[in-house]
Amino acid sequence: MPAMDSLIDLLTRRGAALLAWLRGWRRLGRFGATAIVEALTPATYNSATRSVVQKQIYFTAWQILPGFTLFAAVLSYVLIQIVVDTARDYGLAQHALEMSVRILVLEILPLLTALFVGLRSGAAINTEVALMIVHNEMKALEETGVDPMRFEFIPRVIGGVISVVALTAVASALALVLAYVAVYGFQFFSLPEFNRVVGNVFDPPAIALLWAKVFAFGLAVTVIPISEGLAAPADKLFFVPISVLRGMVRLFFVLMLVEVISLALKYI
Amino acid sequence: MERAPVRAPLIKNLEFKVGLLLVLTLVLAAGFLLYTMYARGAFERTQRLILVTENAEGVQSGMAMTYAGFPIGRVKRLDLADDGEVRVEMAIPVKDARWLRQSSVFTLEKSLVGGARIRAFTNQPDDPILEDGAERPLLTGDAAAEIPEIMAQVQDILANVKAMTQADSSINQSLVHVKTVTERMAGEHGVLGGVLGSPENAGKVIQAVDRSNALLASLNDVSHKADGMLGKADQRVFGPDGVMDEVQKSVTQINAILADVRDSLKKADAILANGEAISADVKAATTDIAVLRAEVDDSLTKVNHLINEINRKWPFAREVEVKLP
Numbered sequence: 001m002p003a004m005d006s007l008i009d010l011l012t013r014r015g016a017a018l019l020a021w022l023r024g025w026r027r028l029g030r031f032g033a034t035a036i037v038e039a040l041t042p043a044t045y046n047s048a049t050r051s052v053v054q055k056q057i058y059f060t061a062w063q064i065l066p067g068f069t070l071f072a073a074v075l076s077y078v079l080i081q082i083v084v085d086t087a088r089d090y091g092l093a094q095h096a097l098e099m100s101v102r103i104l105v106l107e108i109l110p111l112l113t114a115l116f117v118g119l120r121s122g123a124a125i126n127t128e129v130a131l132m133i134v135h136n137e138m139k140a141l142e143e144t145g146v147d148p149m150r151f152e153f154i155p156r157v158i159g160g161v162i163s164v165v166a167l168t169a170v171a172s173a174l175a176l177v178l179a180y181v182a183v184y185g186f187q188f189f190s191l192p193e194f195n196r197v198v199g200n201v202f203d204p205p206a207i208a209l210l211w212a213k214v215f216a217f218g219l220a221v222t223v224i225p226i227s228e229g230l231a232a233p234a235d236k237l238f239f240v241p242i243s244v245l246r247g248m249v250r251l252f253f254v255l256m257l258v259e260v261i262s263l264a265l266k267y268i
Numbered sequence: 269m270e271r272a273p274v275r276a277p278l279i280k281n282l283e284f285k286v287g288l289l290l291v292l293t294l295v296l297a298a299g300f301l302l303y304t305m306y307a308r309g310a311f312e313r314t315q316r317l318i319l320v321t322e323n324a325e326g327v328q329s330g331m332a333m334t335y336a337g338f339p340i341g342r343v344k345r346l347d348l349a350d351d352g353e354v355r356v357e358m359a360i361p362v363k364d365a366r367w368l369r370q371s372s373v374f375t376l377e378k379s380l381v382g383g384a385r386i387r388a389f390t391n392q393p394d395d396p397i398l399e400d401g402a403e404r405p406l407l408t409g410d411a412a413a414e415i416p417e418i419m420a421q422v423q424d425i426l427a428n429v430k431a432m433t434q435a436d437s438s439i440n441q442s443l444v445h446v447k448t449v450t451e452r453m454a455g456e457h458g459v460l461g462g463v464l465g466s467p468e469n470a471g472k473v474i475q476a477v478d479r480s481n482a483l484l485a486s487l488n489d490v491s492h493k494a495d496g497m498l499g500k501a502d503q504r505v506f507g508p509d510g511v512m513d514e515v516q517k518s519v520t521q522i523n524a525i526l527a528d529v530r531d532s533l534k535k536a537d538a539i540l541a542n543g544e545a546i547s548a549d550v551k552a553a554t555t556d557i558a559v560l561r562a563e564v565d566d567s568l569t570k571v572n573h574l575i576n577e578i579n580r581k582w583p584f585a586r587e588v589e590v591k592l593p
Binding site: 054055057058061062065162165166169170172173192193195196198199200202203207 | 308
């Protein structure tokens with residue numbers, strides 16, 4: 001029965017692909033959990049790991065800080081102006097500040113930072129890890145008694161999280177200042193009103209959710225590329241682009257998932 | 269594939285830069301946390317105010333209460349009490365509490381767009397300040413509740429407006445007439461054209477006025493001439509050698525004549541008296557004489573009457589009547 005055979009073949013292949021996909025997520029989850037545990041273990045931090053963390057922060061955050069800050073400021077200012085003008089047109093000017101602060105600081109800027117870092121450093125980390133596997137460097141490290149997990153990957157995850165948090169903090173602070181200037185102009189008399197609106201937006205649950213979201217973004221932009229790179233088969237150089245591609249798609253998916261979950265928690 | 273050695277000190281001031289970024293991040297994060305706590309009034313001394321209402325729809329925790337448009341407190345929490353009323357607990361900063369007095373009124377307003385608003389009104393600023401933990405009713409005013417009534421009224425108004433603006437409505441017709449009249453007023457004959465309806469009528473009126481003017485001018489001439497004539501007539505009638513003088517002279521002559529007539533009549537009367545006495549026995553003669561005497565009396569009366577008549581018309585005579593002796 002050739003038809004039956006082809007059907008079985010198809011189902012086998014489908015099933016295998018599904019299993020591989022699920023295995024990828026399981027691997028990702030396990031690596032992420034390990035990274036969190038390791039990052040919270042004080043013994044992880046020694047001069048060697050600290051150096052890797054510093055380098056990671058330097059490459060991921062410090063290098064792009066001026067450009068990213070400028071970009072975030074321009075984007076923030078344009079969005080604030082749009083929101084303020086639209087709100088004024090509809091006679092809702094008193095809600096303009098609250099709306100722009102919510103849109104920018106709570107939603108757009110964290111996501112923007114995560115996408116920026118993910119596309120830049122995430123892709124680089126993914127490629128690097130995949131190449132290490134392909135070149136059998138991992139085995140070499142293990143043979144010399146160096147735990148690659150501890151000395152290569154965990155510091156990168158820590159550095160990535162700190163970078164995302166730092167960039168988000170800078171961009172958000174700038175956005176708050178720009179929002180004040182856009183709504184009230186260059187004067188300080190409206191500070192009480194501004195304080196009231198900001199205090200209204202950032203109640204304790206909102207702050208907790210924002211922190212959790214930014215940490216999740218920071219974890220995602222490093223954990224997913226490393227995990228995906230580790231899945232590359234040894235001695236197969238052609239697999240590196242595939243690994244990066246898969247890593248980026250999965251990263252994008254996870255970032256959106258985190259964003260949707262945070263929105264659902266906040267507004268539903 | 270070449271990779272940069274992980275621990276090679278390639279980057280200048282790496283630790284400083286990363287440290288700076290970390291410190292900046294920490295400062296921003298901690299500062300933001302403190303700022304939001306401050307903005308939410310965590311470091312402010314507040315006093316409590318309980319507002320009681322039946323329906324707190326639209327009221328949320330953190331919502332501001334305004335006084336004269338300025339936020340002076342916020343909703344801390346909402347409770348549904350056992351009696352079914354909502355107790356809204358407000359936190360009023362102590363420095364703003366001076367705006368609230370014992371007699372202050374608190375309202376909850378729901379607008380069509382945007383959320384509900386709690387507002388405070390103080391009409392008597394001399395009242396004692398509202399005490400901590402005071403309980404006041406929250407009066408509700410719902411803009412949406414009056415909409416059906418307003419809509420009904422608006423529909424009436426709209427119907428009237430529609431009737432007024434229809435093509436055959438009185439207002440429109442009046443306006444058309446006004447337009448016609450003003451068009452005529454703006455025409456050749458001006459306001460007269462507007463009032464009289466057509467240029468022909470207006471022309472006639474103008475002609476009539478012109479004619480009246482001409483007539484008045486000629487009347488003026490006539491009256492001038494009449495003045496002259498009157499002056500001359502006056503001279504002719506009353507002037508020296510005028511008609512009146514002549515008449516006076518004639519009347520004087522008539523008087524003289526009449527006086528003569530009276531004298532002769534007296535003589536005749538005397539003769540008659542003698543004749544009566546002579547022929548008293550002659551009865552036949554007597555009757556004739558009596559008839560004659562009646563005739564003379566009659567003519568005397570007539571003359572007297574004539575004199576009276578003349579004297580009435582020409583009051584120059586001295587003697588008014590002729591008397592028989």
